[in-house]
Amino acid sequence: MKLRIAFLLLLLVCLDSSGEEGERRPPFISTPGDVVERMLQLAGTQPGDLVVDLGSGDGRIVIAAAQKFGARGLGIELDEKLVERSRHNARLAKVADRVSFVHGDVLASDISRASVVTVYLLPSLLDRLQPRFVDELQPGTRIVSHAFAMAGWKPDRAETVRVTQPHPGQGDESTLYLWIVPAEARGLWQGGDLRLRIHQNYQDIEVEGTQGGKPIAVRRATLTGRDIAWETRAWSFRGRVEQNQILGKLNDVPLVFTRAR
Ligand SMILES: C[S@@+](CC[C@H](N)C(=O)[O-])C[C@H]1O[C@@H](n2cnc3c(N)ncnc32)[C@H](O)[C@@H]1O
Structure with missing residues (x-):
């Protein structure tokens, strides 16, 4: 003991x-x-x-x-x-x-x-x-x-x-x-008629989305370094967060989100 x-x-x-x-230094472990x-x-x-x-x-x-x-x-x-x-x-x-x-x-x-x-x-x-x-x-x-x-x-x-x-x-x-280390993804993003609001606590993210102003249910949102992914019932998105853009694919179709105000 x-x-x-x-x-x-x-x-x-x-x-x-x-x-x-x-300072007197002890031996290190x-x-x-x-x-x-x-x-x-x-x-x-x-x-x-x-x-x-x-x-x-x-x-x-x-x-x-x-x-x-x-x-x-x-x-x-x-x-x-x-x-x-x-x-x-x-x-x-x-x-x-x-x-x-x-x-x-x-x-x-x-x-x-x-x-x-x-x-x-x-x-x-x-x-x-x-x-x-x-x-x-x-x-x-x-x-x-x-x-x-x-x-x-x-x-x-x-x-x-x-x-x-x-x-x-x-x-x-x-x-x-x-x-x-996660990318900074929090905030508002616009890509085509999709608008995302991303809430972030380190690597944990929650995504609220609208399409043409109507809410869409976003689930399974993940952020690993710059790699971001989320799904709805109909789509899956995979992309990379690069400063003020998210470059990715929505069901294999290229889509770019930019920071919105
Ligand atoms: C537990 S030992 C680990 C040594 C080595 N990283 C390893 O895992 O075998 C911690 C070391 O950190 C050094 N250290 C403690 N505080 C420090 C500081 N503020 N800046 C630089 N080195 C520091 C100590 O002198 C010691 O050698």
């Missing part, structure tokens, strides 16, 4: 640092190797991706992204010694040309180029990052968190994985969470 409490206290300090000067691989799989990591690990520790997630998934990677880490260790580890893994590590505070770093973001940080820090994820990441960017969820933003997926080599007190299971 004492060991578990000590571990949790250590985790609290380690996972949620403010970067203030003079890393994500076990098999969980790293599952996080990157859950994100659907591909060779074209830029994987950014916020609080990158010894660099293992970024290095695995390059080594096993052919992606490029960037680690941002407050502890300078861990940044040096990460660079050394990247050279050993022969991926130093595809990954880089920055010594800095994730709260003050540019994350906008990421197509995959990974985190193993406490909810208090995730809560501070959450508005930036929505405002600064491109729609479709995948965010995977080890162990901790974000308040108010329901994950697109959550799964529990077995950990074969846990840290003392870490337990033999970890929960992973995936969010896909």
